[in-house]
């Protein structure tokens with residue numbers, strides 16, 4: 606068992622083994638994206654057919670705190686002339702075998718797409734699955750959806766002693782911005798649209814920094830521990846540091862661990878207390 610918890614560090618190793626060494630019920634939030642089959646090769650040893658994803662997910666459940674949230678960003682890819690179905694198999698496994706709740710599914714819509722096929726539609730989305738160990742202990746909703754008709758609506762009335770209704774002057778108004786829906790759009794790709802850290806593009810499957818920021822802000826508080834067990838170029842760990850969270854990144858590739866460590870050096874924390882948001 607690794608004691609104390611290796612907070613604010615990047616660990617180079619196989620998550621199937623490293624997660625086993627972390628204390629149970631110790632992590633507040635996780636944000637991760639699995640390796641994509643044989644589409645992208647991460648290390649010389651990487652073998653998509655023998656990839657221990659299920660072992661890793663079982664360990665993931667054990668280290669998550671009760672009330673903690675584990676967010677998976679999953680896209681699909683072609684395998685043996687068929688879509689892999691990975692975005693559908695991961696939630697099934699996590700619900701049935703890890704016994705976590707699927708709290709919400711968000712569609713992450715991208716402005717680009719990787720595999721245009723002549724005989725199909727362009728695939729412009731991935732999935733964000735938010736799993737929780739019991740009821741999530743933290744939720745700070747992002748409220749940036751413009752409310753279209755910001756006019757007073759509905760009439761109020763006061764009930765009289767004889768049961769009749771007397772119209773009142775009081776009017777209900779809507780807020781200018783309200784809670785987001787479940788389709789989130791991000792601009793991705795080159796020209797620093799996914800990351801301000803140039804070298805992150807050397808890792809071919811990064812998710813955008815803004816996506817990581819939105820998830821970390823939604824499901825964790827400053828000071829809490831955020832883990833990515835497929836840390837890659839370190840998008841999760843960098844954004845966790847930026848937002849004043851503690852972080853742990855695990856990746857099997859030494860090259861990506863070095864990249865994630867270098868990237869962390871470029872980050873200055875900006876700590877905003879989410880409880881102050883509405884003051």
Ligand SMILES: C[S@@+](CC[C@H](N)C(=O)[O-])C[C@H]1O[C@@H](n2cnc3c(N)ncnc32)[C@H](O)[C@@H]1O
Pocket residue numbers: 618619620621637638639640641647648657808810811812834835836837838839840841855856857858861
């Ligand atoms: C889709 S990428 C993650 C990219 C990351 N979200 C980012 O923004 O850079 C998946 C990562 O999983 C790592 N990986 C593959 N097998 C692993 C294992 N058994 N343990 C830990 N990391 C592994 C790969 O090296 C790769 O960096």
